[in-house]
Amino acid sequence: MSALLAELAVPFTYDYMWKAMWVSALVGAVCAFLSCYLMLKGWSLMGDALGHSIVPGVAGAYIIGAPFAAGAFFAGILAALGMAFVKQHSRLREDATIGLVFTTLFALGLLMASLHPTSVSIQTIVLGNILAIADEDALQVVIIAAASFVVLAFIWKDLMVTFFDETYARGIGLKTRTLKLVFFTLLSACTVAALQTVGACLVIALVVTPGATAYLLTDRFNRLLVIAVAIGTVTSFVGAYLSFFLNGATGGIIVTLQTLIFLAAFYLAPKHGVLAARRKARVARDRALAESKSASVAEAA
Amino acid sequence: MDPIGFFSEPFAYDFMQRALGMSLLVGAVCAVLSCYLVLKGWSLMGDAISHAVLPGIVIAFVLGIPLAVGAFAAGLACALLTGYLKYNSRVKEDTVMGIVFSGMFGFGLVLFTKVETDQHLNHILFGNVLGVTTADLIETAIIAGGTLLVVLAKRRDLLLYCFDPNHARAIGLPVNVLHYGLLVLLSLTIVSSIKAVGIILVIAMLIAPGATAYLLTDRFERMLLIAVLVACSASVLGTFISFHIDGATGACIVLVQAFFFLLVFLFSPKHGLLRLRELRDQPGMPAGTIPGPAEPLPALSGRTDGALQQVVDQGGRPADQHHAIEGRHGAE
Amino acid sequence: MMNRLDTVKRGEAVARPASIAVNDLTVTYPNGFTAVRDASFELGPGSICALVGVNGSGKSTVFKAIMGFVTPTAGQVRLCGLPVEKAISQNIVAYVPQSEDVDWNFPVLVEDVVMMGRYGHMNFLRIPSKKDRLKVDEALERVNMSAYRKRQIGELSGGQKKRVFLARALAQEGRIILLDEPFTGIDVTTETAIINLLRDLREAGHLMLVSTHNLGSVPDFCDQVVLLNRTVLAAGPTASTFTQENLERTFGGVLRNFELGGHALHEDDDARRINVITDDERPLVFYGVKSRKKKNAKKQDAKKKTAKNQDADQ
Numbered sequence: 035m036s037a038l039l040a041e042l043a044v045p046f047t048y049d050y051m052w053k054a055m056w057v058s059a060l061v062g063a064v065c066a067f068l069s070c071y072l073m074l075k076g077w078s079l080m081g082d083a084l085g086h087s088i089v090p091g092v093a094g095a096y097i098i099g100a101p102f103a104a105g106a107f108f109a110g111i112l113a114a115l116g117m118a119f120v121k122q123h124s125r126l127r128e129d130a131t132i133g134l135v136f137t138t139l140f141a142l143g144l145l146m147a148s149l150h151p152t153s154v155s156i157q158t159i160v161l162g163n164i165l166a167i168a169d170e171d172a173l174q175v176v177i178i179a180a181a182s183f184v185v186l187a188f189i190w191k192d193l194m195v196t197f198f199d200e201t202y203a204r205g206i207g208l209k210t211r212t213l214k215l216v217f218f219t220l221l222s223a224c225t226v227a228a229l230q231t232v233g234a235c236l237v238i239a240l241v242v243t244p245g246a247t248a249y250l251l252t253d254r255f256n257r258l259l260v261i262a263v264a265i266g267t268v269t270s271f272v273g274a275y276l277s278f279f280l281n282g283a284t285g286g287i288i289v290t291l292q293t294l295i296f297l298a299a300f301y302l303a304p305k306h307g308v309l310a311a312r313r314k315a316r317v318a319r320d321r322a323l324a325e326s327k328s329a330s331v332a333e334a335a
Numbered sequence: 336m337d338p339i340g341f342f343s344e345p346f347a348y349d350f351m352q353r354a355l356g357m358s359l360l361v362g363a364v365c366a367v368l369s370c371y372l373v374l375k376g377w378s379l380m381g382d383a384i385s386h387a388v389l390p391g392i393v394i395a396f397v398l399g400i401p402l403a404v405g406a407f408a409a410g411l412a413c414a415l416l417t418g419y420l421k422y423n424s425r426v427k428e429d430t431v432m433g434i435v436f437s438g439m440f441g442f443g444l445v446l447f448t449k450v451e452t453d454q455h456l457n458h459i460l461f462g463n464v465l466g467v468t469t470a471d472l473i474e475t476a477i478i479a480g481g482t483l484l485v486v487l488a489k490r491r492d493l494l495l496y497c498f499d500p501n502h503a504r505a506i507g508l509p510v511n512v513l514h515y516g517l518l519v520l521l522s523l524t525i526v527s528s529i530k531a532v533g534i535i536l537v538i539a540m541l542i543a544p545g546a547t548a549y550l551l552t553d554r555f556e557r558m559l560l561i562a563v564l565v566a567c568s569a570s571v572l573g574t575f576i577s578f579h580i581d582g583a584t585g586a587c588i589v590l591v592q593a594f595f596f597l598l599v600f601l602f603s604p605k606h607g608l609l610r611l612r613e614l615r616d617q618p619g620m621p622a623g624t625i626p627g628p629a630e631p632l633p634a635l636s637g638r639t640d641g642a643l644q645q646v647v648d649q650g651g652r653p654a655d656q657h658h659a660i661e662g663r664h665g666a667e
Numbered sequence: 668m669m670n671r672l673d674t675v676k677r678g679e680a681v682a683r684p685a686s687i688a689v690n691d692l693t694v695t696y697p698n699g700f701t702a703v704r705d706a707s708f709e710l711g712p713g714s715i716c717a718l719v720g721v722n723g724s725g726k727s728t729v730f731k732a733i734m735g736f737v738t739p740t741a742g743q744v745r746l747c748g749l750p751v752e753k754a755i756s757q758n759i760v761a762y763v764p765q766s767e768d769v770d771w772n773f774p775v776l777v778e779d780v781v782m783m784g785r786y787g788h789m790n791f792l793r794i795p796s797k798k799d800r801l802k803v804d805e806a807l808e809r810v811n812m813s814a815y816r817k818r819q820i821g822e823l824s825g826g827q828k829k830r831v832f833l834a835r836a837l838a839q840e841g842r843i844i845l846l847d848e849p850f851t852g853i854d855v856t857t858e859t860a861i862i863n864l865l866r867d868l869r870e871a872g873h874l875m876l877v878s879t880h881n882l883g884s885v886p887d888f889c890d891q892v893v894l895l896n897r898t899v900l901a902a903g904p905t906a907s908t909f910t911q912e913n914l915e916r917t918f919g920g921v922l923r924n925f926e927l928g929g930h931a932l933h934e935d936d937d938a939r940r941i942n943v944i945t946d947d948e949r950p951l952v953f954y955g956v957k958s959r960k961k962k963n964a965k966k967q968d969a970k971k972k973t974a975k976n977q978d979a980d981q
Contacts, residue, residue, distance in 0.1 A: 073426070078433040079379050086535075123608045124600060125772045126373070130546050133378040134596065137539030141589035144461055144536070148583035157457060160535075161444060232441075235386065235535070239437035246426045246434055286444030293438025300424055308423050311698060318699035323741055325704065374773060422697075491793035495783050498773050505734050505762040506787035506839060507755045553774045553819035 045278040054164045057172055058288065059271040060179045061227045062240060066266025067186050068221055069245030070258050075197055078242045079129060083136035084225040085237030087113030089143030089159055092229065096154045097146065103174045103226050110222035113139055140234075162233030162285040164274060175227045182220045182227075193217055194255055231270065232285030239289040240266065247296045250303040265295060345578040353472055354464045354531075358570035358588055360472075361531040362540065364479040366566035367486050368524045369545030370558050371517060375497040379429055380414065380518075381541035383436035385525045385534045387413030389443030392459060392529075396452045403474065403526050410522035413439055462533030462585040464574070471530050478527035482520050493517060494555055532585035540566065543592040547599045550606045565595050683747040684712035685759075685842035685874035687733065689899075691742035694728050701897075702728040705742070708893050708902035710876070712842075713869050717885045717905075718878040720895035721918055726878045729895065730845055733876070734760060746843055754843075758787040761841030763832045765848050771821035777831050778816040781806055784839035806837035810864065826857030833861065844868070846877045850884065862888045885909060 045051040072081055091109025095102045116135045121128060147156035167175075186193075196203040196210045203210050221241070228237045248261035273288030280287065301308050345351040372378055388406040395405020413435055420431045447456055458466070467475075486493065495503045496513040504510045521541075528537040548561035573588030580587075601608050692706040703725040710716050720726050731737045732744050735751040746754035754760060761784070784806070785799040795803075807813045810830040815823060820831060829849060836844050850858050865875055865888060877889065885892065885905065892909045893902040894917040901913045 073430045076427045076429055078427070078429045079382075082379075082382065082433060120600065124550060125606055126546055126549065127376050127378070129376055129378040130373045130542055133382060133538060133542040134546055134593070137536065137542065137589060138593035141536055141539060141586040141593070145582045145586040145590060148586065149580070156461070160460060161456075236437050236441055236444075238433045239441060242430055242433040243437070246430050249426060250424060280445065280448060283444045283448040286441040286448070289437050289441030290445055293434060293441065296434055296438075300420060306425055311423065314699040315695070315697055318701060319695045319740055322693050322695045322701045322704060374770075488792055491786065494775075495786060498775060498780075499764065499769065499783070501734070501736075501764055501768070502762055502783065502835070503786075504736065505755065505760050505841075505845075506758055506784070508786065549774065554776060555774050555779070558774050 045275050048278075050165060051275070051278055053172055054167065054277075054284070055271050055274040057167070057175055057179075058164055058231045058274040058284065059267045060183075061175060061224070061231050062244075062266035062270025062288065063263050064179045064182045064186070064266075065224050065228050065237075065240035066244035066262040066264075067183070067190075067259060068217075068224055069241045069243065069266070070248065070255070070262050071193060071197055071217065071245075072221070072241055073245035073249060078238065079132050080221070081225070081241035082238035083117070083132045084110055084113065084222050085229065085234045086136040086140040088222070088226060088229065089140050089156075089234050090146055091143075092159050093143045093146040093150075093154045093156070097150050101174060102171060103178060106226040106229065107222060109139060109143075110225065114218060114222070158233075159229065160234045161283075162229065162231050162236070163282070164231045164284050165277060165282065167230055171230060175230050178223045178227045182223055185216065185220060189213065189216065190259065231274075232288055236285045236289045239292055240270075243289070243292040243296050244269075247292070247299045250296075250299040250306045253305075265292065269295065341579065342575060345575055350465055350467075351574070351578060353467050353469065354584065355571065355574050357464050357467050357472055357475060357531045358574050358584070359567055360475055360479045361528045361537075362544075362566035362570035362588070363563050364483050364524050365528060365537065365540035366544035366562040367483060367559060368521055369541045369543070369566075370548065370555070370562050371486075371493055371497055371545075372521070372541055373545035373549055374494075375517075377521075378538075378542050379432055381521060381525070382538045383417065383432045384410040384413050384518075384522055385537050385541075386436040387439040387443075388522075388525060388529070388534055389440050389459065390446055391443075392454065393443055393446040393450055393452065396454065397450055402454075403478065406526045406529060407522050409439065409443075410525055411519060414518040414522065458533070459529065460533050460535055461583060462529065462531050462536060464531045464584045467530055475527045475530060478523055482523045482527065485516075486520055489513075489516070490555075490559070532588065536585040536589050539589040539592065543589070543596050544569075547592070547596045550596075550599050550603045553605070566592065569595060683749070685872060686711050686745075686747055687843060687874060687876065688745045688748075689729070689732070689742070690744075692729070692732055692739050692744060693741040694725075694732060694737055695740040696737075701740075703732075703895075704898045706895070706899045707742075708899050710874055710891060712872045712874055714891050715865055715869050715875045715877065715889045716891035716893060717889040717909075718876055718893050718895060719880065719882070719885065719914075719917060721880070724896045724917075725898075726895055727847075730847065730876075730878060733843075733845065734762060758839060759842055761836035761839045761844045763829075763836050763844065763846045763849060766825065766828060766852055768847075769820075769828075769832075771828070773820065775820060776816065777812060777818050777820060777823070778803060778807065780820060780831055781816075781834045781838050784835035784837070787839065802838045802840070803834075806834040809837055810834045811860070824854075826853040826860075829853055829857065829861065833864065842873055844873060844875045846875060848878055848880075850879060850881045858884070882914070 045055075069081075072078060088106040088109045091105035091107065091112075092102050093105075094100075094109075095105025113135055116139075117132055120126065120135065121131045124131070126134075143159070144156060147154040147159070192203070192208055192213055195206075196208060196213045200210050203213075224241065225237050228240045232240060244262040244266040245258070247265055248258045251261055252258050269291040270288050273291050274284050276287050277284035299307065304310060345355075368381075372381055388410045391405035391407070391409025391412075392402050393405075394409075395402045398405070417428070417432045417435050420426070420435065421428045424431070426434075455463070457463075492503070492508055492513055493516075495508065496510060496517070500510055503513065524541070525534070525537055528540065532540060544562035544566040545558070547565050548558040551561055552558050569591040570588055573591040574584055576582075576591065577584040577587035599607065602610075604610060687708075687710045689706055689708050692703055693701065694703045695701045706725070706729060718726050718729065728737065732739055733746065733751065735755055744751050747759055749757070749759070781803045782795060782799065785795065785802060786793055789795065789799060804813070807816055810833050812827060812830050812834060815827060815831075820828065823831065833846075833849075849861060853861075862884070865877075868875065869890075879885065886909055889905050891903065892905050894900045894908065894913055896917050896919070900916050901908050
């Protein structure tokens, strides 16, 4: 028993594991915060698109030796502008526009990496590698995530009002355009941070799944935030911890955990779960059938 | 560099010939599917299915069955699971899709690190068209050829299903068969493309040709033709360029496709950016001839409406899949 | 021109006159919401029937049940005496969608859309035969859209768009035609043209079910009415069913009711009044009702209120 415990405690004896767990938890928390808004607005594709779009920026930054966050941010803004422009000036549907821009940028990143295989590891960018994160990269992630959290703590209510009813928000004097801009800036910043923990392909999970899970569990927005952030933090922390025993794939473990929790909520949620809905539907059906037999409301001509 | 040498030099190599055949096949079948995805608004579906095939490949390896079978099963499972979760919960479709495919992809990665396979993760993710064998080429030709045949034979039914599913149902077409048939065809296309461009870049090939053709024509049959032409020329050019600059082949093909799209986006005679601008500057145009969206795109407006409303006021409305008849949710 | 449609041979379905029979229809959705309960009505051939009710009254659900999109929780629907599935497979039902449900940027031409009506008659590969092309030509001719056949559908005006989809229903040769809010967003000329066409089809024995909240035009062209509010409140011939009392029951507090009369309208002592009931752009006007409410309502006021009400409804 104690041998098992000792085995389980091993990750905590390594500095790099502590670093990985805390950085992951922080990133997971702030991404979960944003996920509540993204999921409700139906902007999940944006999370995926940003995650893929910043790859060329990161690759470019590594090639010229600049901070990766700066490159990623630049590429993210380029992607957003590109999408907005194509959407505004063509008759393509939004999903096609987004898909077109992000895959193109991703291909660009891939090409850059293939031309400079020594300075860039495309696998690290796409899959993340928090266990081997360099100190200066970890510092960038922590600064980004912490700053985003502070900003969100101040404007989360304004964001909620803006996304719920933009006209009303404008009516009470909120600068909705600025708020939305800030939101997307935060989103790309957090995407950049998440890139380090779970990689470009799994960013979408961090910025969608916790919010969606919480959405099945509550009807109140502030609780939604609390539940989502709790899920994001715990899964990321535990995921990083578990990846010690699996020699990597931190991102995969974190996302698998989040998905499992979502599926559990999907079935078992007290009000919006499948089992509860089935019960409710059965009751309503029986009632409808019973009433249709007893009452003869209809008068056919 | 002389233009003849640009093309003839790579042709001296067997692996380049195979690569070219492979990218042409994949380009053509993806282009045909892309027309439907772009019109149906299913671009994210291509994204989702292609990511989701990863665990299927690993599991197929463990079980010793053909990787294509595992990939196909996983891709289809993703599509079905998405439909199931969406139908049974109040979470939006795009969110559900994101959850399912990222979950499957993440799980695939975990599996991959625990299972010793002879596959390179990089090759699955980004393709390795220069390393295809003749057997790969034959396998792809069979899958892609079969898919192409089915799509082309049933292209009118599929089009009608994308355009007006209610009418399709009312005239007795098997709408469910068409729906799942399209998903099956999409999964097959993705599976056939993995060796050439990998599971991430195939998304681009499933969007760009259709989007390019959509800006060039108002007739569907022509759209199919243009998409295939665009994709095939991009495949040829991209493969050769990658040979000369020694870069990733899949990425080069996708970038050439994107370049074609950009050209069309700017210069398309009817729907191009410059043309639209021209028309905007001439106020006296007869109403019937102004191209471009006269009404707001349903995909754009529908997507963002009333999302938070559901937090406050959930339930009440029938959560029916076929809500198309009562189009105006806002009014209810 | 009209008798072309009459002489069509349509196998078994020709022998059966068009009819819709809805018996005790109850539809409960998976989320537990019962949209329609115990709805019953019957319609025969050669009829135009209005399906009237507020939003959320179950109009769409009834449509869906008739087209077999939802399975009844209880009760049944029969078309031409056949179960829905069978009727659908015999191409009996044609459907004209609401304009909002159509992607007008879709790369199809007018003639392509009309040809889609013929798919149920075609072979496996949907290759149009000579007859199919002929039917498409006829249908386009009938709605007066032949000149526009090579246009992309997004390039048409609102009324033209509607006519294209009507042509599709004609080409399909369905004996039961369902029209979903056909008069929203079209001009008066087109409305008249469509109504005339529907009357022709009625003469030819077709059965049309029109969902509408455009009350004013109902007595104009509908001979039958079904009033719906989560169940059928009343159904029958327009003259006896489309009464003020039934409408008040159907619309509850949703409708505005204005009475005008006396010196507000004319100088003499005619005691008859005008009663305006509306939730929409075309108020329904009753003549000769005895006064129950305030006397001095001016027509201008009423109009203003109607407009306001209409805004609130949108």
